[in-house]
Amino acid sequence: MRILGIVVEYNPFHKGHLYHLNEARELVAPEVTIAVMSGNFVQRGEPAIVNKYARCEVALSEGVDLVLEIPAVYAIQDAGGFALGSVWTLEHLGVTDIVFGSETADLKMLETTAGVLILEPPDYKESLKAYLKDGLSFPNARKFALRDYLAREFGALSERIEEIGRSNNILGLEYITAIKLLGSNMKPGVVKRVGADDTEKVFTGEFSSATAIRQMIRSDEWNKVALSVPAKSMEILRKEIAAGRGPVFPERIQDLLVPFARATPREDLSRLYGFSEGLDARFKSCADNSTTLEEFVDCVKTKRFTRTRICRTILNAVFSIRPRLVEKSRALGPQYLRVLGFNEKGRAFLSDVKKQLSIPMITTPSLWKKLLKKSQRDGPDIDVELFKEQLFLDFRASSLYAFLCPQRSAIKGIMDFKEPVRYREE
Amino acid sequence: MRILGIVVEYNPFHKGHLYHLNEARELVAPEVTIAVMSGNFVQRGEPAIVNKYARCEVALSEGVDLVLEIPAVYAIQDAGGFALGSVWTLEHLGVTDIVFGSETADLKMLETTAGVLILEPPDYKESLKAYLKDGLSFPNARKFALRDYLAREFGALSERIEEIGRSNNILGLEYITAIKLLGSNMKPGVVKRVGADDTEKVFTGEFSSATAIRQMIRSDEWNKVALSVPAKSMEILRKEIAAGRGPVFPERIQDLLVPFARATPREDLSRLYGFSEGLDARFKSCADNSTTLEEFVDCVKTKRFTRTRICRTILNAVFSIRPRLVEKSRALGPQYLRVLGFNEKGRAFLSDVKKQLSIPMITTPSLWKKLLKKSQRDGPDIDVELFKEQLFLDFRASSLYAFLCPQRSAIKGIMDFKEPVRYREE
Numbered sequence: 117m118r119i120l121g122i123v124v125e126y127n128p129f130h131k132g133h134l135y136h137l138n139e140a141r142e143l144v145a146p147e148v149t150i151a152v153m154s155g156n157f158v159q160r161g162e163p164a165i166v167n168k169y170a171r172c173e174v175a176l177s178e179g180v181d182l183v184l185e186i187p188a189v190y191a192i193q194d195a196g197g198f199a200l201g202s203v204w205t206l207e208h209l210g211v212t213d214i215v216f217g218s219e220t221a222d223l224k225m226l227e228t229t230a231g232v233l234i235l236e237p238p239d240y241k242e243s244l245k246a247y248l249k250d251g252l253s254f255p256n257a258r259k260f261a262l263r264d265y266l267a268r269e270f271g272a273l274s275e276r277i278e279e280i281g282r283s284n285n286i287l288g289l290e291y292i293t294a295i296k297l298l299g300s301n302m303k304p305g306v307v308k309r310v311g312a313d314d315t316e317k318v319f320t321g322e323f324s325s326a327t328a329i330r331q332m333i334r335s336d337e338w339n340k341v342a343l344s345v346p347a348k349s350m351e352i353l354r355k356e357i358a359a360g361r362g363p364v365f366p367e368r369i370q371d372l373l374v375p376f377a378r379a380t381p382r383e384d385l386s387r388l389y390g391f392s393e394g395l396d397a398r399f400k401s402c403a404d405n406s407t408t409l410e411e412f413v414d415c416v417k418t419k420r421f422t423r424t425r426i427c428r429t430i431l432n433a434v435f436s437i438r439p440r441l442v443e444k445s446r447a448l449g450p451q452y453l454r455v456l457g458f459n460e461k462g463r464a465f466l467s468d469v470k471k472q473l474s475i476p477m478i479t480t481p482s483l484w485k486k487l488l489k490k491s492q493r494d495g496p497d498i499d500v501e502l503f504k505e506q507l508f509l510d511f512r513a514s515s516l517y518a519f520l521c522p523q524r525s526a527i528k529g530i531m532d533f534k535e536p537v538r539y540r541e542e
Numbered sequence: 543m544r545i546l547g548i549v550v551e552y553n554p555f556h557k558g559h560l561y562h563l564n565e566a567r568e569l570v571a572p573e574v575t576i577a578v579m580s581g582n583f584v585q586r587g588e589p590a591i592v593n594k595y596a597r598c599e600v601a602l603s604e605g606v607d608l609v610l611e612i613p614a615v616y617a618i619q620d621a622g623g624f625a626l627g628s629v630w631t632l633e634h635l636g637v638t639d640i641v642f643g644s645e646t647a648d649l650k651m652l653e654t655t656a657g658v659l660i661l662e663p664p665d666y667k668e669s670l671k672a673y674l675k676d677g678l679s680f681p682n683a684r685k686f687a688l689r690d691y692l693a694r695e696f697g698a699l700s701e702r703i704e705e706i707g708r709s710n711n712i713l714g715l716e717y718i719t720a721i722k723l724l725g726s727n728m729k730p731g732v733v734k735r736v737g738a739d740d741t742e743k744v745f746t747g748e749f750s751s752a753t754a755i756r757q758m759i760r761s762d763e764w765n766k767v768a769l770s771v772p773a774k775s776m777e778i779l780r781k782e783i784a785a786g787r788g789p790v791f792p793e794r795i796q797d798l799l800v801p802f803a804r805a806t807p808r809e810d811l812s813r814l815y816g817f818s819e820g821l822d823a824r825f826k827s828c829a830d831n832s833t834t835l836e837e838f839v840d841c842v843k844t845k846r847f848t849r850t851r852i853c854r855t856i857l858n859a860v861f862s863i864r865p866r867l868v869e870k871s872r873a874l875g876p877q878y879l880r881v882l883g884f885n886e887k888g889r890a891f892l893s894d895v896k897k898q899l900s901i902p903m904i905t906t907p908s909l910w911k912k913l914l915k916k917s918q919r920d921g922p923d924i925d926v927e928l929f930k931e932q933l934f935l936d937f938r939a940s941s942l943y944a945f946l947c948p949q950r951s952a953i954k955g956i957m958d959f960k961e962p963v964r965y966r967e968e
Contacts, residue, residue, distance in 0.1 A: 371797040371798070371801075372797065372798060372801040372802060372805070374945060375797075375798040375942050375945045375946070376798060376802055376860075378938060378941035378942045378944075378945055379798070379860045379861050379862070379938050379939075379941070379942045380861075380862055380938070381862055381934065381938065384862050403941070404941045404955050404956055405954060405955050407945065407950040407951050434801075434802075434805045435805050435806075436805070436806055436807055436810050508807065512804060512805050512806075512807065513805075515804035515805070515829070515830045516801050516804045516805045518804075519800060519801045519804055519833065520801070524833040525833050528831060529830050529831050530830055
């Protein structure tokens with residue numbers, strides 16, 4: 117039995133996503149297709165443009181059989197943490213094939229590179245250190261160190277290593293690394309991305325990037341949006357916006373972030389995840405002198421602190437995420453499988469694998485206490501403290517997300533307690 | 543030499559304040575009049591309607607010779623903490639007389655009552671516990687326990703003890719208690735308050751309450767404001783508002799508070815000052831279901847948790863104030879005298895007493911490091927950690943306050959670093 121896993125954000129679901137989904141299914145010919153998706157906050161360190169239930173509905177309507185949420189502690193981490201949490205979730209479900217999008221679709225190069233990242237040969241490590249010392253951001257330092265190492269060891273690859281730096285290749289690299297780290301048998305596959313790079317910020321036709329589409333939504337260019345997303349995605353976007361639940365743009369967090377960073381003691385920030393290398397002091401002084409998110413990020417930004425790292429660190433601060441939670445999450449993995457929705461095939465699959473799962477499966481979050489008690493009694497054996505910390509972070513993320521919606525009272529309370537798991541009839 | 547001290551908030555300065563100031567000066571005939579004033583946040587747990595420099599200017603123009611800021615750690619505490627920090631500041635300056643406003647002007651009753659509060663006779667204590675157990679707020683439980691005790695011990699007073707509960711009598715009581723606790727020789731005096739009770743929320747003529755005046759400002763009834771405040775106060779209010787620095791209304795904090803309480807783990811709240819008796823869980827669930835400050839406070843409010851206590855606790859949360867800071871501040875007192883402004887008489891007075899001060903005097907906050915170094919070298923001997931924690935809280939309060947102004951960029955950075963000490967020529 118072949119089970120296809122894909123890792124997605126669908127922020128929002130567009131034609132490039134549909135292309136990837138269809139190509140991946142063609143490639144693997146799976147019995148079941150499972151998507152693990154970030155929740156209400158995405159890996160760029162931003163709130164998603166519409167909430168996770170809405171995005172799940174589109175995924176189901178476009179052919180995904182089962183949608184799970186990546187716990188927020190992984191979803192808002194760097195590419196490595198994001199990939200680890202995603203692949204670990206897929207591994208729990210017995211996924212046989214993972215297919216990701218890539219600018220190059222050169223699996224061999226990605227695998228060779230992942231090997232270097234895991235083994236960290238001394239030469240590579242030294243060169244990485246040197247680049248970091250020069251003030252480069254970690255992703256850039258790593259890129260250059262890899263380039264040098266691979267050029268030395270495998271001359272043939274040297275010209276193409278620049279490509280590694282492109283965002284989806286980095287993610288692909290991280291998926292492969294995660295598979296290796298977990299000792300998983302999952303088989304990686306790639307689909308060459310079509311259309312615009314995710315860094316492309318403007319409309320480039322049918323295959324515009326998610327970034328560009330969010331930009332079109334902001335500027336109310338709905339004719340362009342309609343060209344770039346499937347009909348169902350369009351319908352859901354429209355519905356969410358009409359209900360006051362979207363669009364949620366990143367700057368909506370500025371009314372919280374800037375005053376929060378002004379009011380919080382530097383020492384409190386320094387105890388949170390991601391505030392190394394003096395970022396705490398930088399946050400303080402930039403907050404004192406900024407009134408918008410843009411001003412704040414521009415003030416904090418340096419060669420070393422990239423925009424997305426800053427945004428993720430903002431979320432670490434806002435959610436009060438401590439290093440211990442992240443470290444434990446990396447070491448022990450997700451402590452539950454959070455189901456957002458399924459069709460009949462997905463439901464049947466879940467009911468088949470349910471008994472063999474080594475972590476509990478959550479379909480009704482309001483019953484988490486009961487579920488935890490049951491799992492303490494009958495297994496599976498999990499880290500109870502970590503289970504609670506991961507799950508509560510998801511709840512806090514949902515509660516904050518609701519406040520960021522254009523109409524603040526559009527979502528009452530924590531949506532996870534009220535929204536039913538999505539079921540799509542064939 | 544007689545030195546008059548008064549404790550004020552001037553939020554905003556009104557005719558009742560002027561009456562009190564003049565009566566107090568008549569009563570004491572002092573060489574110097576010193577006001578200690580709350581800074582950018584006041585004891586009701588709210589931002590002040592205009593900033594501390596603006597309010598200081600009015601005070602100087604109306605006859606105060608010297609204005610000092612009460613460190614925020616005292617200013618946003620309950621009546622006891624507020625009074626202790628204020629009286630302690632006045633004591634450092636060698637104030638001989640403190641005169642406060644009171645509904646009854648019965649000093650003897652206040653002193654008897656203060657005696658009970660300090661000695662806490664067993665009968666009184668038991669009855670206090672019983673009322674608290676019944677779910678009463680601390681101020682109410684104390685009022686009833688005092689009534690019972692004083693009725694028993696000093697029959698004559700029993701009919702008038704109800705009056706103790708009125709807000710300015712409670713503060714008066716706390717001033718006397720603070721004087722006794724500090725073993726100070728400061729002589730208390732009272733001026734009977736004129737006009738409206740502070741709980742009075744509407745225009746009641748010339749002597750309207752500060753609450754009522756803020757209400758008139760909110761509803762743009764400037765003719766009524768003009769009747770209720772001296773000309774200089776009116777002028778400054780107008781100037782601040784024109785510059786986008788005011789009026790700052792309490793609900794401006796809701797865009798920070800509600801999402802902050804949604805995003806923060808309950809355990810983090812429970813470690814902060816004031817979150818006893820399950821208030822942390824109450825904060826969380828009320829924040830999840832509120833979008834405005836009003837909704838939030840109404841949700842949290844009970845017989846035990848009064849509105850002002852909730853608002854102060856909100857500030858404890860927002861500023862991340864830990865019990866240790868409050869306890870140390872109560873035990874060791876203010877670690878500096880923060881001068882906001884003076885006239886020539888006030889300046890001369892300060893330069894006379896400067897050498898004998900047992901805590902450093904701050905007139906230029908940006909030079910705090912230098913001042914601290916100097917005091918570590920030459921004395922006075924202070925608790926360095928507490929000095930920094932108290933002062934940084936004042937800075938954080940200023941930085942947050944700036945964000946709450948109607949025009950967010952009206953005050954750039956931390957105003958304490960940019961605004962000069964106010965000097966008023968005679």
